[in-house]
Amino acid sequence: MDTLELSDPAPDEVQIRIRACAINFPDILMIQGKYQFAPPLPFAPGGEVAGDVIATGSNVRDLKVGDKVCADTRYGGFAEAINVPANLVKPIPGDLDYAKAASYKTTYITAFVALTLRGNLQPGETLLVHGATGGVGMAAVDLGKHFGAKVIATGGDDDKLAVVKARGADHVINYTLPDGSLGGFREEVKALTDGNGADVIYDPVGGSVFDESMRCINWGGRILTIGFTSGVWPQAPVNHILIKQISVIGVRAGEVGRRNPALGKQIDDDLTALIEQKAIDPYVCQTFALDDAVAAMKMLTDRKVIGKVVITP
Structure with missing residues (x-):
């Protein structure tokens, strides 16, 4: 130093x-x-x-x-x-x-842009949040509940997931498999959604998590690509996207305000109001x-x- x-x-x-x-x-x-x-x-x-x-x-x-x-x-x-x-x-x-x-800014602006501007999350929809024990994941759980969604949160550690559950997630799933890879959440998500799958999937992980998400998404659902903490860039199966009318949507939230300062200010003002109302923490x-x-x-x-x-x- x-x-x-x-x-x-x-x-x-x-x-x-x-x-x-x-x-x-x-x-x-x-x-x-x-x-x-x-x-x-x-x-x-x-x-x-x-x-x-x-x-x-x-x-x-x-x-x-x-x-x-x-x-x-x-x-x-x-x-x-x-x-x-x-x-x-x-x-x-x-x-x-x-x-x-x-x-709060990086994580909550990312989640806010993803769920509102890009994902068009609606009250009553099911939101599946991957990496929910990290900063951007916790922000998505927080905002998803505020927007009236049913939130299913995934993560790789039971103790961390207990914190996420205590902060409002409706259901939590540990997606760490015995060999250390990530997955195994598909059937539980479908069971929690009457077989339909999630309406909106928030994915900062990528890799095998994205691949399996394609198998537990509702017809007309939206997958929000936030990042690739797994280090693996997945390949989206276009035939599956067509059959289920899925939207795979990129989210680069920081660029929104840089390209449209007025919109960026409005997003910041909206988050400030939520903080002042103690709606997010x-x-x-x-x-x-x-x-x-x-x-x-x-x-x-x-x-x-x-x-x-x-x-x-």
């Missing part, structure tokens, strides 16, 4: 004393050089932060020193302070603490000091995290 001098914020930036930085799977992929966005080297990971404004650029009017804020940084959050464009910074919503404020399982960032990332890669893990510089 190095000590670097941080410049004053540019005219349209604010400088934030970081109190919390959430870790997401893309941080791991960036370090490995496998993510679609490659920061210039050298860089510090960490794309979601919360903290206190300690300086403002000359053009900044809506934020002031002392404000408690959260921000999207893409990278650079594993640090004590950071300069961030003011348009990416907002006051912490509701009464969230720093750790939860740093944890980000889940942080553990915090680590900045010096222990490697251990925190290993916890994520070893799949020991429930919800989110956070660095507290």
Whole structure:
């Protein structure tokens, strides 16, 4: 770990004393050089932060020193302070603490865009959430219940799934097979849906989980492709898509706001309202000091995290 001098914020930036930085799977992929966005080297990971404004650029009017804020940084959050464009910074919503404020945007925006804009989830439909013990999965369970869906959650650990069940999932399924691979949920999902299958499937896992999902989806159902934490890019069987009139839908939620800032702001406002109403509640399982960032990332890669893990510089 190095000590670097941080410049004053540019005219349209604010400088934030970081109190919390959430870790997401893309941080791991960036370090490995496998993510679609490659920061210039050298860089510090960490794309979601919360903290206190300690300086403002000359053009900044809506934020002031002392404000408690959260921000999207893409990278650079594993640090004590950071300069961030003011348009990416907002006051912490509701009464969230720093750790939860740093944890909600990536996961809940992903789930919100997936379930509303892309999946068109309707009250009374069955939502199957894979990887439900991770950050993006827990957010989907949270929002799915808020939107009135029946939620079936899958994961690979009974203790973690018990937490998801306690947070509102209607049913949980451990999809870890005896050989360590993922699957074996198809028949249980069909049994829980009178043989029909799920209406919407939220899949951040890919691989064999996607393949089996194609066998337990309702006619006219939607599979939302969120990511590939399994490391395997599945091949969609087009004949099955045709026969059951399935929609396989990609979700790249962060790009929505970048391409349509007005829509991005509306999504952010909607999530802020849900937080202020206490309709959703980000889940942080553990915090680590900045010096222990490697251990925190290993916890994520070893799949020991429930919800989110956070660095507290």
